[in-house]
Amino acid sequence: MLTIERALVEKIIAHARADHPDEACGIVAGPVGSDRPTRFIAMTNAERSPTYHNFDTQELLRVDREMDANGEEQIVHYHSHTSTEAYPSRTDIDYLRNPLADPRIHRVLVSTRDPEEVEFRSYLMVDGEVVEEEVKIVESYD
Template sequence: MLRIERALVDKIIAHARADHPDEACGIVAGPAGSDRPTRFIAMTNAERSPTYHNFDSREWLQVDREMDDNDEEMIVHYHSHTATAAYPSRTDLAYLRSPLADPRVHRLLVSTRDPDEAEVRSYLLVDGEIVEEEVEIVESYG
């Protein structure tokens, strides 16, 4: 289960709406060894595409170094789907099954296909299979 603060989800949705009609992408980092996302980091979609996303490599290197310096790690990798449901695409599934994907990272998808309502869902890789997980949105972790 992904437990995440409402303020973080609101920032993810705002980023997705701002980048629409292109996919938005980013991460939410948290203390290393925890499962508590705390720091929102909007990334640049280097592809500038409505159907695909990829982190800008220079930006990712900088963010990765910042996380290392702050003893943080990626807890959530998010991206948006602009015209389809918040369900992994074939490209998403192929990446999630690749050796590059960290199975501990929550893969949060937000669909911006409806201008009035955002659909938010999260997935994990479990024993090589993509499994939807519950998303618990809380006001604070307190």
């Protein structure tokens, strides 16, 4: 189960809506060894595409160094779908099945296909299969 503060969810959704019609993408980092995402990091979609996202490699290198220096790790990897539901595409599933993909990272999808409705869902890779997990939105971790 992904437990995440409402303020972080709102930032993810705002980023997804701001980048529409292109897919938005980013990271939410947290302390190493914790499962509490705390720091929102909007990333640049290097593809600038409504159907595909890819982190800018230079930006990702900088963010990785920042996380290391801060004692953080990636807890959430998020991106948006602009015209489909918040469910992993075939490309998303292929990425998740990559042996280099960290199975502990929550893969959040936000759909921006309907400007009035919010679709916010999270997935994990479990035994080679993509599994939707419960998302618990809290006001604060305290």
